[in-house]
Amino acid sequence: MYLCKSYFSFNYGTFSTEELVTAGAEAGATTLILTNINSTCDAWDFVQFCGRQNIKPILGVEVRNDNTLLYILIAANNKGFQRINEFLSEYLREKKPFPPCDSPDPIFHNPADGFIIYPLGNKSPEALNSNERIGVLPGEVNKLLKQPLASYPDKWVVRQPVTFQNKTYYNLHRLLRAVDRNTLLTKLTPEDIASTQEYFLPQVELLTAFRQYPFVITNTYKLLDACSIMMDFGVDKNKQLFSASREDDRVLLEKLARDGFRLRYGANKKVKERFNKELRIIDQMGFTAYFLITWDMIRYAQSRGFYHVGRGSGANSLVAYCLQITDVDPIELDLYFERFLNPHRTSPPDFDIDFSYLDRDEIIDYMMKRYGRDHTTLLGMYPTFQYNAIIRELGKVFGLPKAEIDDLAVKGYYNGNSRGESFGKTDTDKIHRAILQYGKLLQNFPSGLSIHPGGILISEKPLSSYCTLHLPPKGFPTAMIDMFVAENIGLYKLDVLSQRGLGHIKECIQLIKTNHHIDINIHEIDKFKKDPAIKEQLRAGNTIGCFYIESPAMRQLIKKLKCDNYETLVAASSIIRPGVGRSGMMHQYIYRYNNPGKFEYAHPKLKEILGSTYGVMIYQEQVIQVAHEWAGLDMADADLLRRATSSKYRGKGHLPMLKEKFFAGCAEYGYPTDVVEEVWRQIESFADYSFCKAHSASYAVESYQSLFLKTHFPMEFAVAVINNFGGFYSRELYFYELMKTGAHVHRPCVNNSDYYTNIHGKDAYVGFVHIKGLEQTFATRILEERERDGAYADLADFIQRTAVTPEQLDILIRTGALRFTGKNKKELLWEGDFLQKKTKAINPMPHPLFKEPPISFTLPDLPVYPMDDFYDDVELLGFPAGDPFTLVDDDPSRYLPAHSLAGHLGETVTVLGYHITHKPVRTIKGDTMSFGTFLDANKDWIDTVHFPPIHAAHPPQAGFYRITGKVIEDFGVYNIEVTRIEKAGIKTRTLQTV
Known part of the structure; x- marks a missing residue:
């Protein structure tokens, strides 16, 4: 029998699952057994591929401790496969070695559920149980002469491992083994690699090898005949009930949703028609429990004070809005419920729920406990070799x-x-x-096991019915299947994701409450949309720190659209995606937005469908609408087209068929060929990276929440962004943003700083977390000691109470954290060295009974240079804790400021900029150019364009630059088309004056 490995025997097998089955069919196999090493990742793909080739699939696993093959488990039925998964999960989750061959505990509790195959020599035939066999390789036939065959004739079966295709792939197998062992190819041992005979040996050769022992072949066929596996693909296997019965679920969901409806809409009869329709469809399609499980998770998060954003296609649902799963009003934006859930949809819907990265693990832990660890798991995925x-x-x-x-x-x-x-x-x-x-x-090739960014599976039957679980460093059980396998067998994920933007919001609200005693209701989205100050922030592109709208490209887009309203921001959140830009549609949208009435629609009927977006497809829903309403595809095919154009979708093979249907439908309507081809080009090129409108709307809601806080509480907002480790930019920029708000940013101080950056009034102290080389345990000790016995009085007091090491003291002194003593850094370093040598032989006493007066020192004149602090900042904090232009060896007043660029359109100017970031892009010819982002001395933005010759000669890096180029304008946004760029130096450390 063929015991097969695919490349899901990680860094061992060389077949993809489909190639394995195809090769088996070509070898004439009618039955194949999948026995990957300690893995069942592709079991269900294997079953499905075998079905297509009319091959009987059998599932199993090859159990190994490191290189040692212990035994092979073969499932006789679905219960046996479940037991294999339970067995593997137990040992993989606890990270303990698998039990040896002579373990007294049976693996299969019911012998009828599976077989155990031992390699020849691992176990004697007299010690075998009724479902245990000894597998004999064709090359081991001669060894049977010394075995008690007559006494145990039914205990022997053929074992032919299949690991690689041919000699070339055997060499690839050896390379994989060297990668796995992290060793040179020449240092592999025989135990590290497979035998050269582990390929599809022709069946004639197998039968010939055992011709003297026909009972071994008979035993093998009997074992194969005793095994079968069944799977209903696509049948919903998620948790079916939230309460006691389906009817109870329906009543509960309706009650909760109607309560939310009254809160959101009052007695709006027109909206209620759609609301009732949604409830009916949700019940008819069996998604009531799915809604209630999501609602339950949100309810728990709210009880813990966690903020969330419900996004993705789920935001198309009015019921989801009423349950507070999302804060997107689908009526306001005319969102298409059928994009989320409809009887024709070929794929299951899912909710994407974002939490702060600080809160997400607690949410996952709640879900595991609420629905049981036998039924709840994180979804797996497989990184691949690139x-x-x-x-x-x-x-x-x-x-x-x-x-x-x-x-x-x-x-x-x-x-x-x-x-x-x-x-x-x-x-x-x-x-x-x-x-x-x-x-x-x-x-x-898959290189190993990993975790899907947010998927959680909650099954009705135990998860072991379908997959093995392992325990990655994340610490939560994770399925050995990915989203494609899960969906294929009917396990539909709930996405619980994390992002730092919600961390910004949560911490900012806490800072506002502490500093201003104001409670913020961050869900007053309608109020934020009408706020004139927020509108002005948007128009000006003053969005640094705000979720999804702070990147240079997004800021420029917002300014080009003169965006000051929610619907335009929703559109901007979608057209910034790579697919829209790549198809040329972003520029078309900007032009048409700024020039209404000065363009024509590709076809009059498209105006009805795409009128709200000026004839440009920018949302996934519009792909469905164009395919269905314009090209005549049915709803199922229209939705399939949306998915087939996505890189995440496994079934891209559907695209040629759908393209044929699309063009055939358009031909029936008599559309001009060039128009049809252009519409198809837009669909194919942009949909890969597009958003559904509800997804963009959800992002825009969070953007407004951030904008409200940035507009009305700018200092607290900047500190919150810093403490959640930024967003698009490095933390350095957010400190400059904090300075721009009028806050006084102070270097770290042992008497005023906390572990994270704090702010009191207008005084902000850089947190200890930003000091390179400062140990977290020691930083905690500083804070605990200060909390217990008050501020530190002097250097000797600090040394005595914290028992600081010389290395840590040196770091603190150089960052200025002991400047409260009134002494300069060199004096402190000298004094600290003396005090630590004096107390070296004495055990430190954090709380001495009698406090000694500080020792006074007479020190030589030690020179102090103003630039010392800035150099130490850059070395130990990674950025200057002050105006960065203090460092530049030039006079910023000699250069044109950024705010004056508009008055020099078309002229060649020179500016002095501090590099923040740049984005390389590849031109049509394959050359690299870039878009740069700099700050001027006023901390205003300078945006630059570097064409290939300039980029190749001087790719922007950290530091100051003198930039010369022509001022260009695009829809009111000014850039410099760089013709010359040179690095500006920084002042020397020993400079006498600043």
Whole structure:
């Protein structure tokens, strides 16, 4: 019997699951057994692929401790497969070795549920139970001469492992083993690798090998006949009930939703029609429990004071809005409920719920406890080998030096794919050719197990009915299946995601309450939308720190659209996506938005569908609408088209069929061919990275929440962003934003700083967390001691109470954290060295009975330079804790300020900028250009365009630059088209004056 491994025997097998089954069919196999090493990742894909090839699938696992093969488990039925999953999960979650061959506890509690196959020599036949067998390799037949065959004739079966396709893939297997063992290829041992015979040996050869022992072949066929596995693909296997019965669920959901409806809409009869329709569809399609489970999670989060954003297509639902799962009003934006849930939809809907990264783990833990760890798990995923990682891993295996690996990594040629990476021909030596040859074979192999960014599965039956669970470093049980397998077998995920934007909001509200004694209701979205001050912030693009709308590209887009309202911000959140920009639709939208009435629709009927977005498709719903209402596809195919154009969708094979239907439908309506081709181009090019409108609307809600806090409580907001470790930019920029609000930013201080940055009035102290090299345990000790016995009186008091080490004291002195003593850094370093040597032999006493007066010192004149603090800031904080332009060795007043660019349109100007970020992009010709973002001395933005020659000669990096170029304008946004850029120096440390 063929005991097969796919590449889900990670870093061992070389078959994809589909290739494995196809190869089995070509070898004439009528039955295949999947026995990956300690893994059942692709079990259900294997079953499905076997069904397509008319092959009987049997599921099992090869159990190993490191390189040692213990036994092979084979499921006789679904209960047996469940038991295999339970067994693997127990040992993988607890990270303990699997039990040896002579373990007294049976793996299969009912012998009829499965078989255990031992390698020849691992267990004697007299010790076998009724469901245990000894597997004999074709090359081991001669060893049967010394076995008690007559006494135990039914205990022997054929064992033919299948690991690779041929000699080439055997070599790839060896490379994978070296990667897995983190060793050179030449240092692999025989135990590390498979036998050269582990391929689909022709059945004639197998039968010939055992011709003297026909009972072994008979036993093998009997075992195969005794096994079967069944799976109803696509049948909903999620938790079916929230309460005691489906009817109770229906009544409860309706009660909760109607309460929410009164709160959101009062007695609006027109809206109630849609509300009742949604309730009916939710009940008819069996999603009542799914809504209630999500509501229950939100209720728990609210009870704990956690903030959330409900987004994705779930925000199309009026019922979800009434349950406070989302804060997006689907009536206001005319959101399409059928995009979320409809009888024709071919895929299940799901909710995407964002929590702060600080709160998400508690939510997951609640879900695990609420619905049981046998029924609740995180969803898995598989990172894959891609170009750079392949080159580096194989380079190490062959023993190449790092410099040579780096050089080889750039030899892949660009062939126009989305990542621009491939494996090209090379005229270099034999090892380089081997790396590129085998690297191409290795591309897209799964490299191990990982965790889906947010998916949670909650099943009706125990999860072991479908998959094995393991325990990654995250600490929560995680399924050995990915989202595609889960969906295929009917387990539909609930996405519980995390982001830092909600952390900003939560902390800012707490700071406002502490500093101003004001309670903020952050869910007053309607109020925020009408706020004139927020409208002005938006128009000006003053959005730094605000979720999703702070990047340079987004700020410029907002200004180009003169955005000051919710609906335009929703559109901006979608057209900023790469797909819309790549298709040319973003520029079209901006032009049409600013020039209404000065453009024509591609077809009159498209005006009815795309009128709200000026004839431009910017939302996923519009793909469905155009396909259904314009091209005549039915709703199921229209929704399938939306999915088939997405990179996340597994079934891209549907696209040619859908394209044919699309063009056929348009032909029936008599549309011009060029119009049809252009509409299809837009669909195909933009949908891969598009948002559904509800998703964009959800993002815009959170953007408004951040904007409200930034507008009315700018200092607290900037501190909250800093303490949640920023957003799009580095933390440095957010400190400058804090300075712009009028706050006085102070360097760390042992008497005033906390672990995170704090603010009292207008005084903000940089937190200890930002000091490089300062140990967290010691920072905590500083704070605990200060809390217990008050502020530190002097250096000796600090040393005595904290028992600081010389290295940690040196860091604190150099950051200025002991400046309260009134002494300069050099004096403190000298004094600290003396005091620590004096007390070195004495155990530190944090709370001495009698406090000694401080020792006075007479020190030599130690020179102090004003630039010392800035140099120490850059070294120990990573940025200057003050105006960065203090460092530049130039006079900023000599240069044009950013706010004056509009008055010099078309002219060549020179500005002095401090580099913040830049974005490289590839041109149509394959060259690299970039868009730069700088600050001027007023901390205003300078946006620049660097065409390939300029970018190649001077790619922007950290520091100050003198930038010369022509001022250009696009819809009211000014940039500099750079013609010359040069680095400006910084002042020397020993400069006498600043």
